[in-house]
Amino acid sequence: MLKNDFFTIAGKENGEGLVTYHVVLNPDHNIFKGHFPGNPISPGVCNIGMIKACAEEEVGCGLFIENLKQCKFSHLITPNENKELDIVLKLETTEQVVKIAATIVKGDTKFMDLKAEALKEQKA
Amino acid sequence: MTKAEITSKVNALxxxxxxxxxxxxxxxxxxxxxxxxxxxxxxxxxxxxDNEFGIKTNGAEISKVGTFGELYDFIESKIA
Amino acid sequence: MQQGEEIKQLIPQREPIMMIDTFYGATETTGKSGLTVLADNVFCEGGQLREMGVIEHIAQTCAAYNGVKNKQNNGEASKPKLGYIGEIKKCQIVRLPRVGEQLTTDVVATAQVMNVTLMEATTKIGDETIASCQIKLFEED
Structure with a gap:
C-alpha cells in the first residue's frame, strides 16, 4: 500500500541475524498534505507501515499485524530532513507467524523501535 | 498503610x-x-x-518529586 | 456530537488522513468517536481498512479527546494542537474492518504528565471488539 508510493526501497543488506532495508520517503505524497498542513511529519502509523512492508518483502507474502506488542517513537520523521532511512529487521518466521523486531534509524539517530507478531496472509 | 509498607510496595512495583x-x-x-x-x-x-494506591496524581505534582524518598512521602500524603 | 467538517475543530489532521468522521463527546476522562470505512480511504486495500488505519483511528480519537479538553481549558476558539503517537503497547487487532462497516472507539485517559497522555482504547464494530491498545499521545505546546 505504501511501497512505491509513500516510500521506495533503495537497497538492502544482510547482516548477522538482521537485515537492513534502505528506504527513501516521497515528500510529495498526499499524506504529508494532511499530516500536517504546512508541517509535513511522517505519521507514526506510516512508520509502522514501512516496517511491515519491508518485512513482507523479506518473507515474500502479505502480513497481518495481529499483535503490536510495543512500539516507541523517539524522534519525529520529517520527509525533507529525514528522506533516507534505514529499517533494521530481525524476523523469526514459523509456518504461520512472523515475529518482528525492528528499528528505524539513520546514522546515530534512532527514530522508533517496534516488536510485533504478524500472521502470514494468503494471497488471493 | 505505614511508610515501610508503602516503601516496599513501591520498590517491588x-x-x-x-x-x-x-x-x-x-x-x-x-x-x-x-x-x-x-x-x-x-x-x-x-x-x-495511581492504580496501586488508588490516588490521582497530576503531572505538576510528580515533576516536583526527585528522589524515591520524596516519592514515598508524596504517596503517604496522598493516601492520608 | 461533531461530524464532518466540525471534526477539524478537534484534531489537527486533514485529508487524506482524517480517520474519524464522528465524535460523540467526552467526559473528564473518556472520549468516543466513529468512522465509517469508505472505499477511497487512504489505508484501505482489498476492501479492508488495514492495521495502520485502525491504529490511526484510535490515535485520532485520543487527539479529539485532547481537542475537547483544550477548548475547555483555553476557550472555544482554541485550535487543535499538533500531536503525535509516542508509544503503543499491547495492541491487539482481532480482525480488519471491511468497507461499509462502522467503527466506534472508546478511549479512557488513565494518566497524564505534562504533554503526555496515557490512554486505553477499545474499538468495536457493533458489539464486536475488533481492536484494543494502550497508547501514549504526545502533544506540542
Missing part, C-alpha cells in the same frame, strides 16, 4: 515494571536517573502508582 534490581532503589537515589525515565515513561510511573 517499580523494580518489576522498569526492570531494575530492587537494591538500586534507595531513598536518596534520583528516580528519573535510576529508572531511566523519559517524558514518555514518566506517565507509566504515574499510572502505576
Amino acid at each position: 517499580l523494580a518489576e515494571e522498569f526492570e531494575v534490581e530492587e537494591s538500586v532503589i534507595t531513598p536518596d537515589a534520583n528516580i528519573k536517573k535510576t529508572l531511566e525515565l523519559d517524558s514518555l515513561s514518566l506517565v507509566d510511573l504515574v499510572a502505576l502508582i
Whole structure:
C-alpha cells in the first residue's frame, strides 16, 4: 500500500541475524498534505507501515499485524530532513507467524523501535 | 498503610515494571536517573502508582518529586 | 456530537488522513468517536481498512479527546494542537474492518504528565471488539 508510493526501497543488506532495508520517503505524497498542513511529519502509523512492508518483502507474502506488542517513537520523521532511512529487521518466521523486531534509524539517530507478531496472509 | 509498607510496595512495583534490581532503589537515589525515565515513561510511573494506591496524581505534582524518598512521602500524603 | 467538517475543530489532521468522521463527546476522562470505512480511504486495500488505519483511528480519537479538553481549558476558539503517537503497547487487532462497516472507539485517559497522555482504547464494530491498545499521545505546546 505504501511501497512505491509513500516510500521506495533503495537497497538492502544482510547482516548477522538482521537485515537492513534502505528506504527513501516521497515528500510529495498526499499524506504529508494532511499530516500536517504546512508541517509535513511522517505519521507514526506510516512508520509502522514501512516496517511491515519491508518485512513482507523479506518473507515474500502479505502480513497481518495481529499483535503490536510495543512500539516507541523517539524522534519525529520529517520527509525533507529525514528522506533516507534505514529499517533494521530481525524476523523469526514459523509456518504461520512472523515475529518482528525492528528499528528505524539513520546514522546515530534512532527514530522508533517496534516488536510485533504478524500472521502470514494468503494471497488471493 | 505505614511508610515501610508503602516503601516496599513501591520498590517491588517499580523494580518489576522498569526492570531494575530492587537494591538500586534507595531513598536518596534520583528516580528519573535510576529508572531511566523519559517524558514518555514518566506517565507509566504515574499510572502505576495511581492504580496501586488508588490516588490521582497530576503531572505538576510528580515533576516536583526527585528522589524515591520524596516519592514515598508524596504517596503517604496522598493516601492520608 | 461533531461530524464532518466540525471534526477539524478537534484534531489537527486533514485529508487524506482524517480517520474519524464522528465524535460523540467526552467526559473528564473518556472520549468516543466513529468512522465509517469508505472505499477511497487512504489505508484501505482489498476492501479492508488495514492495521495502520485502525491504529490511526484510535490515535485520532485520543487527539479529539485532547481537542475537547483544550477548548475547555483555553476557550472555544482554541485550535487543535499538533500531536503525535509516542508509544503503543499491547495492541491487539482481532480482525480488519471491511468497507461499509462502522467503527466506534472508546478511549479512557488513565494518566497524564505534562504533554503526555496515557490512554486505553477499545474499538468495536457493533458489539464486536475488533481492536484494543494502550497508547501514549504526545502533544506540542
